[in-house]
Amino acid sequence: MTTHANIPTATAPDTQTSRPVRYVMGVDTGGTCTDAVLVDADSRRVVASAKRPTTHHDLGRGMAGAMAAALAASGLPASAVDLVSVSTTLATNAVVEGQGAEVGLFIIGYAGRITVPCAAMDAIPGGHKLDGSEEAPLALNRLVDSIRLMQDRVDAYAVCGMMSFVNPAHELVAERAIGMVDPKPVFCSHLASARAGMKERAATAVLNARLLPVMRRFLDGVRTALDGLGIAAPVVVVRGDATAMPMQEALRNASATVASGPAAMAGYGAAHAAGRLPVEDAGKDAAAPATTPNASPNASTQPWAGTDTPPPPDALIVDVGGTTTDVTLLRRGRPVIQADGMVVGDWETHVEAVEMFTVGIGGDSLVRPEADGTLSVGPLRVVPLCMAGPLPDPAQWLRPGGRARCICPMRREGACEGPDITNSDEHDASTRDAAERAVLDHLNVHGPTPAGDLLRALRLPESTLERAIDRLVRQRAVQVAGFTPTDALHVLGLLDLSALPGVPAGAGNAAAALAGARALAALLPPGSITPHTPPNTPQDAARAVLTAASQRIEDAVVQHVARREVGGNFAAYLAQRHRHGLLRVNVSLGVPMVGIGAASRHLLPAVARALSTTVTFPGRYDVGNALGAALLALGEGDAAGK
Helix, strand or coil, X not given: CEEECCCCCCCXXXXXXXCCCCEEEEEEECCCEEEEEEEECCCCCEEEEEEEECCCCCHHHHXXXXXXXXXXXXXXXXXXXXXXXXXXXXXXXXXXXXXXXXXXXEEECCCCCCCCCCCEEEEECCCECCCCCECCCCCHHHHHHHHHHHCCCCCEEEEEECCCCCCCHHHHHHXXXXXXXXXXXXXXXXXXXXXXXXXHHHHHXXXXXXXXXXXXXXXXXXXXXXXXXXXXXXXXXXXXXXXXXXXXXXXXXXXXXXXXXXXXXXHHHHHHHCCCCCCCCCCCXXXXXXXXXXXXXXXXXXXXXXXXXXXXXXXXXXXXCCCCEEXXXXXXXXXXXECCCCEECCEXXXXXXXXXXXXXXXXXXXXXXXXXXXXXXXXXXXXXXXXXXXXXXHHHCCCCCCCCCEEEEECCCCCECCCCCCCXXXXXXXXXXXXXXXXXXXXXXXXXXXXHHHHHHHCCCHHHHHHHHHHHHHCCCEEEEECCHHHHHHXXXXXXXXXXXXXXXXXXXXXXXXXXXXXXHHHCCCCCCCCCCCXXXXXXXXXXXXXXXXXXXXXXXXXXXXXXXXXXXXXXHHHCHHHCCCCCCCCCCCCCEEEECXXXXXXXXXXXXXXXXXXXXXXXXXXXXXXXXXXXHCCHHHHCCC
């Protein structure tokens, strides 16, 4: 069931007093960049905005940098900020990339089959009836034995009991038992779901437990940034259903933030649809533009409308980020809410959220040349070559398949570097297995190493090495570098991240991106990109990457709309229609698109052409989620469509 959001005006909650809001700081932390927008609450005027790299090792640093730049450009003191509204795609990215805590799940009183993405699961006798009476006593000894079996394999626990939303007693006892045996974070399903449906309730509980460390790091970063800047304003977090919640509630109900970024972008789109986007304040913009908007390929044929022309009330909002592309729908100028619970990847939940579709394609998605001469883009997010620092020549390791990657030690500024790895702050080295230690030992001696060379040097089964790398990435002990659409934009002169304040020294290295494109061009069939005489040039390869990325986004848009309109296998067929040679199906989109995100202007025009529609890029589209967060806090989303 879907509904249309009726978004209440967020106030500046203060336990002692209720004070008027003068300025709102909207902040959005994505997988690649953190944006801040300062809005005058009375006039809705954008006073200043700023963009800084997201610093994953210290999230507060990137947030503080963006907010400090916006304040500096505005000329206002920190005390002028009366409300801070934050959104983030970190939870969404964690789900798409399989990041977060390893979770052990206990199902109480249910013997049916439940399949949810977790590290370990056990069914424990117990549970309650519909009237809240006990179905069977909780098998406490069995529970304790199971905790001991799981404790070395998991970072957190989830508990889902039969009818616990009527009587949570067994969940609460289980939570206490876990705390006594293995004191790690525990999430109980009754805290997030008051509806029947064991599979969805279990998935919601596991998702919350999985995201606890992600949200804790994010909220700690918010508090550190605000304290450092002297901003004492209340903080609200954008929920996935396009409402705001106090910061501490976000920690108790982390799954509610999975669609935080899409909800913020829906708020931005709703204000645009109503013609109520804040006006610009010329001369006070701290955001250094990282792109040249009109210089993308085939600019003369781009079907994008004027940036100040509001779209019809029905529109698709498409946010192209660094890690994912999110698609959500406006109906009659308002976000559509999936009241039955959102579905993200393998997760079918009871979390109310804006109706959205997320696909693992963004500016920092890994480009993999395939053996048949085609290119695959995403879903893995990597460090772009232009941001990775010194690496072995890509010509030596950029090969077809999954080995088109280089494994790097983590540098605190966020890029790759040579030997002398620092252990992750959050993981004791003693908990790492032999494969993980072998990877770190090799990188300590040899520095950044191509994945294929690492496989040969360590003589590990490929699956074992991949698991070790995945765990080390989650621990932020290593990073993976590869060619990305961000590199392609550097090769074509459409992006220069070296001009973005706050990037590490040497970042935005167009020469490194060019070396990767040159290696990629050599792998593609001669003349397969353009009809001119081979060989392919690096610029040809870069254009092919952007085409492949746009194709992934086009497929995501078609799949989302088709699944909504017709459902079933036909939606899946339409999303894969380009792969079928005997039957041609042309698809046209019946609504316009609104683009958000700095890379969107380079990727979405091709999508609009293919789907016979238009795309607009409204003011501040490159920081749209941060602006959307501020607008939702001011209640602008409720005005849209009225």
